[in-house]
Amino acid sequence: MIHDGASGALHALDTRIASCRACPRLVAWREEAARVKRAAFADEEYWARPVPGFGPQDARLLVLGLAPAAHGGNRTGRMFTGDRSGDVLFHAFHGVGLANLAQPLAPGDGLRLLGTRVTAPVHCAPPQNKPTPRERDTCRHWLAEELALLRPTVRAVVILGAFGWQAALPAFAEAAWTVPRPRPRFGHGAVVRLAAHDGGPPLDVFGCYHVSQRNTFTGLLTPAMLRTVLRNAGRAAGLDVTEE
Numbered sequence: 001m002i003h004d005g006a007s008g009a010l011h012a013l014d015t016r017i018a019s020c021r022a023c024p025r026l027v028a029w030r031e032e033a034a035r036v037k038r039a040a041f042a043d044e045e046y047w048a049r050p051v052p053g054f055g056p057q058d059a060r061l062l063v064l065g066l067a068p069a070a071h072g073g074n075r076t077g078r079m080f081t082g083d084r085s086g087d088v089l090f091h092a093f094h095g096v097g098l099a100n101l102a103q104p105l106a107p108g109d110g111l112r113l114l115g116t117r118v119t120a121p122v123h124c125a126p127p128q129n130k131p132t133p134r135e136r137d138t139c140r141h142w143l144a145e146e147l148a149l150l151r152p153t154v155r156a157v158v159i160l161g162a163f164g165w166q167a168a169l170p171a172f173a174e175a176a177w178t179v180p181r182p183r184p185r186f187g188h189g190a191v192v193r194l195a196a197h198d199g200g201p202p203l204d205v206f207g208c209y210h211v212s213q214r215n216t217f218t219g220l221l222t223p224a225m226l227r228t229v230l231r232n233a234g235r236a237a238g239l240d241v242t243e244e
């Protein structure tokens with residue numbers, strides 16, 4: 001079962017993504033994680049497939065990580081669900097009015113993202129959280145297709161981390177927007193407006209440190225910093241965000 005919160009063409013895309021086996025190393029890794037499991041999840045049946053995006057078809061804001069975690073999204077089948085990074089992100093979504101739950105647990109918990117969708121440029125959990133350049137490039141067409149379907153409404157994107165930034169920019173160019181050369185550099189708080197090459201509205205791209213445990217435990221990314229980026233991006237997307 002796909003836990004994408006989408007409908008129509010986007011739901012159909014999510015279903016196709018969940019069946020992809022184009023990267024042999026990642027297929028092996030996602031299935032190996034499901035066999036070995038982490039002790040805390042020994043009784044659970046892992047999803048062990050590509051994890052599609054989650055959120056409505058008419059999302060105005062897109063939030064991108066890099067790839068699902070082996071025992072997080074790869075276990076639950078829902079992006080950013082089931083690990084600490086996701087907990088931090090969803091708590092911040094709720095804090096700024098972009099989610100109805102502060103601590104979603106698993107598919108079926110009633111989580112709704114408001115005008116917002118989460119996805120990733122790589123849909124399978126990679127070893128050491130690092131896809132190879134070839135895997136990153138092989139997966140890009142899925143993000144380009146997702147962006148094309150969101151095109152009528154999406155106005156802003158938050159990219160979590162430099163790897164996600166590098167992986168996502170070419171997909172924006174493929175979908176509808178012009179990415180300047182040299183490519184804009186990632187930074188926390190960076191904001192870049194991409195003009196459209198299809199005659200439509202531009203896209204505001206926001207950089208944010210990744211919600212990884214390493215960043216949040218060390219204080220490199222605090223909850224307040226994350227909320228600030230989400231608020232700014234939500235406003236740019238025309239969403240009703242709540243103030244501090």
Ligand code: SF4
Pocket residue numbers: 017020021022023026027050122123124135138139142
């Ligand atoms: S990473 Fe992307 S392209 Fe590769 S198998 Fe997973 S869904 Fe398919």
